[in-house]
Amino acid sequence: MSEIRKVAVIGSGIMGSGIAAHLANGGFEVWLYDIVPSTLTEQEQAQGLTLKSAEVRNRLPLSAIAQLVKQKPAPLYDVSFSARIHAANMEDDGELLHEMDWIVEAVVERLDIKQQVFSWIDQHRRQGSLVSTNTSGLSAAVMIQHSSKEMRQHFAVTHFFNPPRYMALVELVATEETLPEVIEVLTRLCQQRLGKGVVQAKDTPNFIANRIGTYGMLVTLKETLQHGLTIDEADALTGPVMGRPKTATYRMLDLVGLDTLLHVVDNVHSRSEDEAERAAFTRPALLEQLVKQGALGQKSGAGFYRKLKGSDGSSYIESLQFDTMTYAPSTKPTSPVIEAAKQAKGAKGKVEALIGAVPEHPHAQFAWKTIKATLLYAAERVGEIAEHIADIDKAMRLGFNWELGPFELWDSLGLAAVAERMKAEGDQLPAWVEAWIADGNESFYKRERGNTFYVHQQRYVLQEQEEGVIELARIKEEKGTVWSNREASLIDLGDEVLALEFHSKSNAIGSDILSAIRYACHETTRNWRGLVIANEGKNFCVGANLMLLLMEAMNEEWDEVEDIIMLFQQSMLQLKRLSRPVVAAPHRMTLGGGVEACLPADIIVASPETYFGLVETGVGLIPAGGGSKEAAILAMQRAAYGAGPSGRVERKLLAGDLQPHLNSLFESIALAKTSTSGFEIARLGYARPQDRVLLRGESRIYEAKQAVLRLDAAGYVPPEEELVAVAGREGKAVMKLAIQNMKLGGYISEHDEKIATKLAHVLSGGDVPSGALVSEQYLLQLECEAFLSLCGEPKTQQRMSHMLRYGKPLRN
Numbered sequence: 001m002s003e004i005r006k007v008a009v010i011g012s013g014i015m016g017s018g019i020a021a022h023l024a025n026g027g028f029e030v031w032l033y034d035i036v037p038s039t040l041t042e043q044e045q046a047q048g049l050t051l052k053s054a055e056v057r058n059r060l061p062l063s064a065i066a067q068l069v070k071q072k073p074a075p076l077y078d079v080s081f082s083a084r085i086h087a088a089n090m091e092d093d094g095e096l097l098h099e100m101d102w103i104v105e106a107v108v109e110r111l112d113i114k115q116q117v118f119s120w121i122d123q124h125r126r127q128g129s130l131v132s133t134n135t136s137g138l139s140a141a142v143m144i145q146h147s148s149k150e151m152r153q154h155f156a157v158t159h160f161f162n163p164p165r166y167m168a169l170v171e172l173v174a175t176e177e178t179l180p181e182v183i184e185v186l187t188r189l190c191q192q193r194l195g196k197g198v199v200q201a202k203d204t205p206n207f208i209a210n211r212i213g214t215y216g217m218l219v220t221l222k223e224t225l226q227h228g229l230t231i232d233e234a235d236a237l238t239g240p241v242m243g244r245p246k247t248a249t250y251r252m253l254d255l256v257g258l259d260t261l262l263h264v265v266d267n268v269h270s271r272s273e274d275e276a277e278r279a280a281f282t283r284p285a286l287l288e289q290l291v292k293q294g295a296l297g298q299k300s301g302a303g304f305y306r307k308l309k310g311s312d313g314s315s316y317i318e319s320l321q322f323d324t325m326t327y328a329p330s331t332k333p334t335s336p337v338i339e340a341a342k343q344a345k346g347a348k349g350k351v352e353a354l355i356g357a358v359p360e361h362p363h364a365q366f367a368w369k370t371i372k373a374t375l376l377y378a379a380e381r382v383g384e385i386a387e388h389i390a391d392i393d394k395a396m397r398l399g400f401n402w403e404l405g406p407f408e409l410w411d412s413l414g415l416a417a418v419a420e421r422m423k424a425e426g427d428q429l430p431a432w433v434e435a436w437i438a439d440g441n442e443s444f445y446k447r448e449r450g451n452t453f454y455v456h457q458q459r460y461v462l463q464e465q466e467e468g469v470i471e472l473a474r475i476k477e478e479k480g481t482v483w484s485n486r487e488a489s490l491i492d493l494g495d496e497v498l499a500l501e502f503h504s505k506s507n508a509i510g511s512d513i514l515s516a517i518r519y520a521c522h523e524t525t526r527n528w529r530g531l532v533i534a535n536e537g538k539n540f541c542v543g544a545n546l547m548l549l550l551m552e553a554m555n556e557e558w559d560e561v562e563d564i565i566m567l568f569q570q571s572m573l574q575l576k577r578l579s580r581p582v583v584a585a586p587h588r589m590t591l592g593g594g595v596e597a598c599l600p601a602d603i604i605v606a607s608p609e610t611y612f613g614l615v616e617t618g619v620g621l622i623p624a625g626g627g628s629k630e631a632a633i634l635a636m637q638r639a640a641y642g643a644g645p646s647g648r649v650e651r652k653l654l655a656g657d658l659q660p661h662l663n664s665l666f667e668s669i670a671l672a673k674t675s676t677s678g679f680e681i682a683r684l685g686y687a688r689p690q691d692r693v694l695l696r697g698e699s700r701i702y703e704a705k706q707a708v709l710r711l712d713a714a715g716y717v718p719p720e721e722e723l724v725a726v727a728g729r730e731g732k733a734v735m736k737l738a739i740q741n742m743k744l745g746g747y748i749s750e751h752d753e754k755i756a757t758k759l760a761h762v763l764s765g766g767d768v769p770s771g772a773l774v775s776e777q778y779l780l781q782l783e784c785e786a787f788l789s790l791c792g793e794p795k796t797q798q799r800m801s802h803m804l805r806y807g808k809p810l811r812n
């Protein structure tokens with residue numbers, strides 16, 4: 001696998017460019033190919049370019065690469081990674097293919113064109129190189145039937161989902177001729193370098209996720225019409241209340257494009273031999289009509305929904321009315337069924353409420369019918385589209401963002417109960433499900449001492465644990481916790497390494513997490529080789545729990561507020577001074593207090609998808625759990641990095657050395673900047689030389705544990721307390737000038753100015769000369785004072801309550 005360095009992507013459209021970007025994220029050198037344009041654009045003519053100019057010949061990939069840097073959400077972990085992508089074209093750069101270790105085809109979904117492209121690849125590639133296609137569902141075997149045997153043996157489908165960086169699924173499909181080692185290498189590449197969840201699909205129309213997902217959408221359309229529901233109602237019922245994404249059904253169809261959907265539908269219809277399936281995959285008249293009218297979804301401005309601008313300039317949404325085929329303002333439907341499901345917790349609870357709270361309600365009937373049809377359809381496809389149910393469930397979770405795959409959902413509703421209801425309603429169960437239930441089995445999956453088993457060919461088989469992944473949930477189930485309170489647990493990771501897991505609401509840091517940190521320090525010192533701070537929540541930590549703080553501030557309980565801050569500061573300091581190594585493994589949102597819980601760690605091992613930042617100014621505060629102090633230290637260390645004969649930080653720093661580093665950290669904190677990836681943490685100034693970013697987020701706990709073991713084996717000595725060289729009055733003056741400019745330019749409010757000035761005061765070490773040496777305790781004291789004074793500000797309190805109520809910052 002290490003030999004795979006150079007990758008060619010053929011086709012620089014939506015998927016080709018997105019895949020190229022994600023390959024660049026994974027550290028590969030990528031050549032992005034496309035066809036040579038046959039005519040010049042006006043701009044090219046004006047520039048005096050000809051059809052022979054390289055800029056023209058590479059126009060498509062060059063403009064795709066330029067787009068990658070601008071696109072939102074960003075396809076690249078860091079804009080600089082675009083330098084790893086090179087433009088190439090299919091007429092001039094055929095020979096270059098010979099150097100490629102892996103060639104990914106991502107041209108238009110047309111068999112004839114794909115076959116031409118593969119014959120061109122076959123002419124130029126080196127023997128032994130990997131070749132894959134990103135087809136959505138064409139037959140892999142047919143696509144390469146005219147290629148050489150050697151290429152056919154090295155060929156597979158690598159089906160990425162859009163957008164490739166963010167969608168976690170890759171469906172891998174082998175043909176009968178694909179060598180097993182090709183699938184092994186591609187699986188490892190996709191998992192370890194690209195951070196993807198891989199499933200093995202069979203060479204059948206649309207593979208796993210699109211096959212079941214499209215069926216689900218067709219059924220939803222049919223049932224919407226039969227139950228006389230509106231689009232708004234159907235979307236309200238098939239989104240989060242069904243454990244599925246907000247885009248639900250019709251919003252999702254508009255995103256995908258109704259014309260694209262018809263292609264996918266036709267692909268099954270023309271290739272399936274099952275009459276019932278062919279009937280289900282017949283083009284719905286309504287869809288055909290919309291496509292004929294040019295209502296293709298978002299890309300054409302209208303589909304099931306359309307977005308319009310009112311006379312006051314604000315936009316609003318209209319939805320299609322089936323009876324008149326005209327648009328009317330979209331509504332937020334409600335019913336006892338929807339309300340019951342909204343109140344319920346988790347996908348299982350929600351679906352139970354959806355179908356069981358008021359079972360005779362048309363909404364409940366509709367929900368049950370769509371779910372039932374999808375469960376049955378998935379069960380009928382086992383063995384055909386995938387070897388086993390676990391890959392089908394995983395494909396639906398990762399490819400369609402369903403909380404539970406069909407078999408997981410069926411289990412959660414009760415295997416036998418669902419089967420009974422189906423039979424009572426005259427449905428026929430697949431023979432294997434009947435036999436499985438008749439054998440006395442109560443579920444498709446079973447958990448035993450931390451292991452999962454799933455049904456495969458009428459017996460339970462063990463779900464293999466992936467190499468390099470530690471799952472806290474699994475350990476807890478098997479061995480329980482070492483210690484636990486309401487908000488956090490200590491978990492034994494094996495090899496005498498302890499993990500501290502947060503599990504409060506949104507993983508916000510409250511008093512129980514602070515107690516847990518202090519207890520973890522005590523416990524680790526006595527009995528463990530080191531500590532990992534990590535969790536499996538949706539986000540690592542969204543910051544400190546504001547609720548408590550706001551209440552104390554509103555009641556003017558200043559002593560209480562001070563106690564909270566000091567407890568926070570001392571807990572973080574205890575982590576920093578721990579006599580054993582500490583490694584933090586953040587993922588996704590890691591904000592405010594979450595960052596402050598990472599900075600005391602010896603090493604931060606961040607997931608690629610980590611959105612990291614000290615964002616306290618957004619709620620009218622400054623970081624005061626040691627975050628501002630650590631920023632001052634980071635600036636000093638960066639200024640002194642590599643200086644001093646002993647490698648230690650030089651104590652006599654000039655303010656001039658310190659200032660640029662301080663300015664950039666000041667800007668990150670004052671503007672509450674958040675990294676858009678783990679790699680961008682360094683751009684904000686928070687990364688230390690020893691910190692790392694992983695390519696596979698799932699392995700963060702494993703990697704953090706390894707880092708603890710390495711530090712311990714090397715004879716860990718905790719960092720000594722050092723004095724901090726600060727920028728002092730002069731440094732503060734520079735930052736204040738920047739604040740004034742921002743204020744004059746109208747970029748910040750008066751309250752922002754006040755907060756930023758306090759931040760500048762703390763970061764520069766207060767009222768001391770430039771280059772003064774101060775203690776960490778002194779900086780913590782400054783943090784605390786600034787924080788307390790801001791808490792008393794009405795505008796800060798407004799910001800806090802706005803954040804608590806709406807989850808968004810208020811600009812006041």
Ligand code: NAD
Nearest residue numbers: 011012013014015016106107108109113134135136160162
């Ligand atoms: P696209 O239309 O955005 O891009 C297609 C690319 O193919 C263009 O760059 C075009 O210049 C190039 N091309 C056209 N004719 C060619 C030829 N004769 N030789 C070489 N290149 C040629 O399409 P896309 O959405 O990126 O889809 C590409 C592939 O990915 C398709 O097989 C599609 O089914 C699959 N796919 C798409 C999605 C999606 O959501 N868009 C998701 C998964 C898979």
